[in-house]
Each structure stands twice: as structure tokens, then as C-alpha cells.
Amino acid sequence: MSALGKVVRAGVGRRRVQTVVTVLTTMMAVTASVLAAGLIVESSGPFDRAFARQHGAHxxxxxxxxxxxxxxxxxxxxxxxxxxxxxxxxxxxxxxxxxxxxxxxxxxxxxxxxxxxxxxxxxxxxxxxxxxxxxxxxxxxxxxxxxxxxxxxxxxxxxxxxxxxxxxxxxxxxxxxxxxxxxxxxxxxxxxxxxxxxxxxxxxxxADTDAQVAADRAAVTAAVPPGSVTAAGSYRTARHLVTRESAVYVPFVVAFGVLGLCMSVLVISVVVSGAVGSATRRIGILKSLGFTPAQVVRAYVAQAVIPAAVGTILGTVCGNLLAIPALHHEGDAFDTGTDATVPLWIDIAVPAAALAVVAVTALVPALRAGRLRAIEATVLGRAPRAGRGRAVRRLLGRLPLPRPVSMGLATPFAHPARSAGMVAGVVLGTVGITFGLGLGLSLDRIDAGLERRSPGAVEAHTMGRPEPGAPPKAADPDAVARAIAAQPGTRRYVRITRSEVGVAGLSGSVAVSAYSGDASWASYEMISGRWFTGPGEAVVPSGFLKTTGTRLGDTVTLTNGARHVTLRLVGEALDLSDEGRSVLTDARSLTALGLRTDTPMTRFAIDLAPGTDARSYADGLDRVLRPIGGGAEPDEQESSPVVIAMDSLIGMLTLLLAAVAGLGVLNAIVLDTRERVHDLGVLKALGMSPRQTVAMVITSVAGIGLVAGAIGVPLGVAVHSAVLPSMGDAAGTRMPSSVLAVYDAPLVAPLLLGGVAIAVLGALLPAGWAARTRTATALRTE
Amino acid sequence: MIEIRGVSKVYDGSRPALDGLTLDVRAGEALAVLGPSGSGKSTLLNLVAGLDKPSAGSVTVDGVRVDELAEAALARYRRARIGMVFQFFNLLDDLTVLDNVLLPAQLARTARGEARSRAAELLERLGIAGHARAFPGRLSGGERQRVAVARALMNRPPLLLADEPTGALDTASAADVQELLTGLNADGQTMLLVTHDTALATACATRTIELVDGRIAGSTTPRGLDPGGGGAPAGTGLQAPEGSRPELGGVPSRDGHPGSQGFRHGSGTGGRAGR
Incomplete structure (x- = not known):
């Protein structure tokens, strides 16, 4: 091995903490980046390939x-x-x-x-x-x-x-x-x-964009007699439907990817700067032995790039593994025989870009090392310049605080640049925690909101499972209603019948859910406006408003052949079913359409009296309804698999980001402890106890954590506010305010301390090392 | 004051730094430990200071078995029972002279007013009160060592340990520090000096021992004192009764009170012996 290789290997091996931090931070950044790029590119990949092969119709x-x-x-x-x-x-x-x-x-x-x-x-x-x-x-x-x-x-x-x-x-x-x-x-x-x-x-x-397809449609329409075109379907609608699920992942994965990349740049910058700063004398020795400036630069860049390469490989593997559940749906949709996977070029391009960022980040402090003159390097000590932070130290010394605490609080001012880096790292970690936690809560609320489609604890149907050997038959809805009313434990119920109707100005049909009975308690999660209170009013999802170009307060005309009714839009509901093309209204609104609202496809949402067990109630009602063709079952609120998958991914990325932030603090404190080991020895010789040493190190990061929390929490809230609507857009809905407003005081207060928690957790290990440092050894360290 | 019984210290299986050493230092005595590099002088000092543990034997200081103390108890021991003066001063460059001197009292949670009064008194008596708000980097080597001595005496320790206290000083500053230490001992301060400087040992110590390969190779009483009696000769007024706590850590004032010797201010004449 060459002399340069030995220096690099020794540097990587000697700085184990920095090596681990570099590996983890690049792993996190590359994981999120590979996943984000894979989702963006490959979410539509199977569709596009199959569409091209079929010469699909635009x-x-x-x-x-x-x-x-x-x-x-x-x-x-x-x-x-x-x-x-x-x-x-x-x-x-x-x-x-x-x-x-x-x-x-x-x-x-x-x-x-x-x-x-x-x-x-x-x-x-x-x-x-x-x-x-x-x-x-x-x-x-x-x-x-x-x-x-x-x-x-x-x-x-x-x-x-x-x-x-x-x-x-x-x-x-x-x-x-x-x-x-x-x-x-x-x-x-x-x-x-x-x-x-x-x-x-x-x-x-x-025909690559909606606008181009619209122009194409206009050209065709102009070529035929007026009124000839009755409907037109764009391939982009089908494309959106199959890519929608993974598209919802993209905004938050991109957000985590950006946070991860910023963290990587920051941590690597601090690691390499720290390596150069704490090895000034070593650099001088290397130069005095004949190392050229270029060799010194290469040695220090390599010390960052080698662990980063390991992190990059691990991150690429993790990114590909995490992409499997996210892209699973796309692969299934076209029976390709295999799941969609991250394209090879992303597996090459993203790691290469990440390594390039690492190399450039490391180059700046490495160039500083290369420029150091040998004599300067050997004469310079490792301790921070004494003049820094003296005023703050004196000021803090006057406060009625235990001396280890006031000394700890003053420590960040001795290394302003490193402390700023530490603040930035903890800010990124706090942003990640705030954003991730908020996103998880929002997704849970979306999940709960979507469950409002089935508002009762028990749902009954007019078509249940037939008795063994019996032909299927439908129960009379009125008979089912009577059975529900007679069942002990029933508090209230509403009958919901689904039909298809036309909407004036819209091609194709839309689903209409007609509510009979007391529907006041069966409201969907509302985005804006209110739930309908009587005939003539309708509630629609965001997708309907977007497709029809209407707003709340407008009227829409529903058609059934030659019959039509006009309804006023009073509410915008959270609903992703039927591609957002649905109408919810009182059944009496549809009388003029002549629709059958007593079809066998009728369901009943049942609200139970307090204390009633849903399972027992449903079993009892089912026994009554089965002989007449109906059935009942508890409406078990199960989380959507997509939400579960997202929650898992968000949790993992949040933890990884917080862990990297903590490791960034750990790295900085290790550097600081190394540089101040002699001072620590003096303090211990003067009688500083291990507990006081730990207190001093911990308080040296507590202020940083507080500042980072104060900056990071609002930033995390801002990222949440920006990303969630983008996810809604991808899914085809606006978001209810309750989904966005997850940051209440009981959540924000501990989040503000999240920065302190990251900083303290990161500092605990080096604080222990500092407390255990042998005084005699420390005193000999110069 | 110090009882060392059969102490050995071996580092990593090599030749022992101390080899079955037995030694007593009485209250009021100033023992200088001489010897070539690698003879075990600093190891002995570290064991007495509780900075290191013996491989065998026992170290008792002021009735405390130092070698049996855990880390937290060692910290309390160092705060209360010893003061340390180092060759390279080991002042914290980020703290002012006053803050450096206050540090041991603050670590011991001494009442603020009491600590500041004690520090002011020490600085005054050591002739560095004018530098109280200065940072150590601006002082001469002799002045820095005076600050280090003031800091070492802050908690009124019964034992003062000094490791090559003049090793980093020019001749004038060394003489200044030598005079200071002599005065301290004269006022009853028990001291253990580790030094190469025979002149310092001769001037300050009531007894010297020479270590060679971790064993005592010889012992003298340079100031003509009884090696077992401790303290200054009768009639000088400097001898402290055994077990006593000398006032102000035995610091003599410029006007000779309570000690008899005046001290030259560290006026910078000694130059700046930086680390």
C-alpha cells in the first residue's frame, strides 16, 4: 500500500465516530433520494412501456x-x-x-x-x-x-x-x-x-401533457359537424389513476430526500473540517515528511469519500428495498410478472451524484489542509483560539449557576462555526421530526376521514350472503329498515343507495349516493362548506369540483336520460372513491330523476346506542336479515394499507434523520472533547467530578438544542404545510383543515424540546467518555 | 500526611515505574522528589493526587486511602485535600485570572461571597491582584505560576503538590516561584515537589529523596532539618503544629505577615514562557 493509502486507511480507522456518522448520513440521504427518484420515474414506467407497446390511444x-x-x-x-x-x-x-x-x-x-x-x-x-x-x-x-x-x-x-x-x-x-x-x-x-x-x-x-391532449381533442372536434362529439377520454386519466398511489408518496419522500442531502453536506463538511482542524499538527508532520499539498488534499477527501461510498451502497440497497412496496401497485396493474423496480440508471446516477456532493463538500476543508504551511501546522495547537467567546464566558460566569453549567453554556461560543453547524444539523433533525410526526398524524386523520364513508359501527345490506344452497336474493329495503329499527341497541340509522347519473356538461356518468332517513350524523369529513341538510343540496368531493369547474354555492344539473334535477353544492367532502366523481345528497333530491332508490344495492349505516357491542349487535341483526336475503356486519375501521405503508416509511425516515442529527452532535462533541481534553484534565485535577463533567458537556449542547428547536419546529410546520397539499393534489383532493392543523400546543411543546433531546442524546456518549478520561493522560495531552 | 506503603506501578507489563516504594511525609514537611527522567517521579505524584492507581500497595493522604476511592470520591478528595501546581501552569486560557483562581471553590460549591473574598485575598498576597481581570495569555511565566499557586491554595488544601513548578520558567521567574514555595512551607504548608531542579529542592524542601528506577536511591535534609520532624526549625515562627491548617494556606504576604518573607511581584521580568 502506498504511503498515501496508509494515511487514508489510518485516518478512516482512527476516526471511528466520524466514519460511522458519515456512513449513516450518506446512507439516509441516498435511501431517500433513490426512493424519491425511483418513485418519480418508475411510478409511470410500467404504464408508459405497456402503453407504447400497445400503441395506446391518446x-x-x-x-x-x-x-x-x-x-x-x-x-x-x-x-x-x-x-x-x-x-x-x-x-x-x-x-x-x-x-x-x-x-x-x-x-x-x-x-x-x-x-x-x-x-x-x-x-x-x-x-x-x-x-x-x-x-x-x-x-x-x-x-x-x-x-x-x-x-x-x-x-x-x-x-x-x-x-x-x-x-x-x-x-x-x-x-x-x-x-x-x-x-x-x-x-x-x-x-x-x-x-x-x-x-x-x-x-x-x-400528447405528452393534458394541454396537448386538449388541443388534439379540439382539432378533432373542429373536423366534424358541431355537436358530434359527445365524450372523449384521454389516456392521461388512466395514467393518473395507476400512478396516483405512488405519486402521493413523492412529495414527502422528496422532502425527506432534500433534508437528508442537506444533512449529508452539513455533517460531512463538519466531519472533514473537524478532521483537518484536529489534525493540524499531523498535517504538518506529513508535509515535513514530504507529502505534497495535492496528496494531503487527496488524503482528506478520501477519508470522507470512503465511508460515504459505503453509506451510498447501503442507501442504494435500502432505497431499492423500500421502493418495492411503494411501486408494487404499478407492477401489478400490467401483469408484468415482476414488480416495478427502481431503474438501473437511477441506481447509478443518484449514488454518483451523492458521492460527488460528498467529494466537493470535503474538498473545501481539504484544500485548507493542503494550503497549510508545514511550520504553521506543526506549531499550531489543537485548542481553540483563546479569544473566542470570552465575553460570553465572563457573562455566564456571573450568573448564579453551578460552574460546570455556566462553562458548558459558554462552550459553543469558543467554536462559533462548529456550533453553527451543530445548530443547523439539529435544526434539520428537528424539522424532520416535526414534519414526520405531523405527517403521520395527518395521514391518520385522512384515514379516519376517509372512513367516514361508512359512518356507523355496523353496516347492513339488502344483499347478504345467501344461505348455503339457496339462490341469491335481495331483501326488501323497507323490511331491512324495520329489522334494524326493531333490533335492540339501534340508536339511529340511514339508508344509502348508490346509482349512476349524468352531469350536465360532463362526459360519462358519476356515482350518486342517495341518503334516506336521518343523515345528519353521517357527514363525511368536510373540507369546506357543510353537510347537506335536506333535498336540493349536494356535497361533492374536490375531484368533482375540479372536473366540473364548479365552486360551493354553484348549482349542478344531474341527468337521467331526459330527466334532470338541479342541486346546489353546499359542501366539499374528503373522498377519493370513484376518482372523486361522486355526488352525495338526500334521496328526495333525486325523485325527479326517476332513479330507483330502493334497489337491492342498498346499504344501511347504523349508529349504536352507547354500550352496545358492535360484533354482538351485527351477529344478531345478521341472523334476522339472512332469511330475507340481507346481512349485517360490524364496520371495522381498518387503516388503509397505503397509509400503513406511508406511516412506516415516514417513521423510518424520521428516525433516520433524527439519528443522523444526533450523530452529528456526537461527532461535534467528540471533536470538541478531543480538542479540550487537556482542559478537561485540568478541571478534573482541580476536583471536577464525573457528574460535573457530564453536566458541563450536556449543557454545552442544551443551548444549541433549544435554539435549534425554536428554529426547526416552525420550519417543520412550514414543510408540512407545503407538502401535504401536494400529496392531496397527487391523490386528487384538497385537504380538510383538521388534517393540516395537527400542531396543537400539547404536540408543539415537546417538539420544541425535540432539539434539546437530539442534542443531549448525541452528547451523552462523548460526555461519558469525557467523564471517564484518565486525568493523568489528559494532562499529558498537548 | 502521606503514607505510601509498598507501592508499585506497572504500565502495560513493562518495567515498573515504581517498585515497592514506601514513604512517609509528615504535616508541614516539604518533600522534594528528584531523579532522572523515567525514574517514577511523576508517577508518584499522580498516585498521591489520585490521578492514577497503584498496581500494588496503598496510598494514604490525610487519613484517606486514595487508591481505594472511586472517581466521584477522588474528585471530592482533589477539591478538598490537595492543590496542584504544574510545570506548564495548566491555566484555562479562556478564563480570567480571577475566574481561574475561583474555579476550585466553584467546583466545591463554596458560597459565592466567601469564594470571591478568598480569591481576592490570595491574589493580593501573591502580588497579582492587578491582573485579576487579565487572561493568562497576557501574563509572564512567573505570574502565571503565581496564579496557578493561588488556584491550588483556593480551597485551603492540607497538601500542595507541585510538578516541576519552575521547569518552564526563566531563571528570574524560577527564583520568584522558589521563594514563594519556600514561604508557603515556612508557614506550615505541607508540600510534595517533583523536580529536576536541585536548587529548588535545596531551597524549598525540608527533605529530598532521589528516585532511580522506581526506588528510593537516597535521602537528604537540605535545610538541615530533622527529616522526620517536619516543619521549619524551632524558633523561626514558621513551624506549624502537625495536622494544623495553615491560615490562608500558609501564603506569606508581601509585608511578611503572617510569614516572614516578602515576595517579589511577578512583574513580567521573567519573560513569557508560553506553552
């Missing part, structure tokens, strides 16, 4: 066949910007009923498209099971539908009430339809004397 447009001819629609393939097109093909919205299901138990309408084959130039479908539909009476179901090959679905609303058998399943990454039928079957589905609707699929030269 836009699926539905036309009114009464206003545009097939020839006119085929001509839109030559609209400027269109690079490929498929169609026109007939398309239908049909409400199926599974075989054996009772009347009224229809499931939401399916978009059924005419298609002769799975292939083509646009939207090349993957047949995942069975075969393609070749004849009338057959259909292919989309991979994301619950139907199985061999199922038969009845379409009671279509001409001739056809029954179609599922002969295959296929995947359209862009979700252009829910089912496909052969041309022969499509022709039979058109009501006599009516013009069918048509679907065209397009690919465009520019």
Missing part, C-alpha cells in the same frame, strides 16, 4: 351517429397532428346483470365497443385469457372487470335483451372500453330506427 372519442357519418369520422384520421387512428366502430353504454342476480341488481354501465380483432394500428389489445369474440352472443371483457371467462351477462336494456358469454379477457392500457363485441353482435345491439354512437381511437404527434 384519445378515445365518442361521436353521435345522428350528427356525423362514419365517412366523416373516418376522415378525422387525416386531421393535422393525428399519427394513427382506428374506427369508427359502434359503441354502447349497457348495464349488465350477472346471471342469477335478482332484478334491479344491475351493475354500473359498461362501455361496449365494436371490434373485429384485438390487433390494429392503435390500441393493440393483449388477450390475457380465452380468445377474441368472433360471433354474435360473445364478448371480451376488459382485464380490470370482475367477469370471468365463461360468465354470461344479461343486458336487459338492450334490444332483444341479449345474453352475452364472456369468451376472453383483454387489456387496454388506455382503458378505451370495458368490453368488446364482434361487428355482428354490435349491429344487433343498435336499437331499431336509431343511429348508433361511434368511437374513434387516435394517436397524436404531441
Amino acid at each position: 384519445l378515445a372519442v365518442r361521436f353521435d351517429g345522428a350528427k356525423a357519418t362514419p365517412a366523416q369520422l373516418a376522415a378525422t384520421a387525416r386531421v393535422r397532428g393525428v399519427t394513427a387512428a382506428a374506427g369508427p366502430g359502434r359503441v354502447f353504454s349497457l348495464r349488465p346483470r350477472p346471471e342469477g342476480a335478482p332484478e334491479g341488481a344491475d351493475i354500473p354501465p359498461l362501455t361496449v365497443a365494436e371490434r373485429a380483432a384485438a390487433g390494429g394500428s392503435v390500441d393493440v389489445l393483449d388477450v390475457t385469457q380465452g380468445r377474441w369474440a368472433a360471433a354474435a352472443g360473445e364478448m371480451v371483457a376488459a382485464a380490470n372487470t370482475p367477469f370471468r371467462v365463461g360468465d354470461t351477462l344479461a343486458f336487459p336494456d338492450a334490444p332483444g335483451r341479449p345474453r352475452l358469454t364472456v369468451v376472453g379477457k383483454a387489456r387496454s392500457v388506455g382503458r378505451t372500453a370495458d368490453a368488446w363485441v364482434a361487428p355482428a353482435q354490435a349491429a344487433a345491439l343498435v336499437p331499431p330506427g336509431t343511429a348508433p354512437a361511434y368511437q374513434m381511437l387516435y394517436r397524436f404527434a404531441a
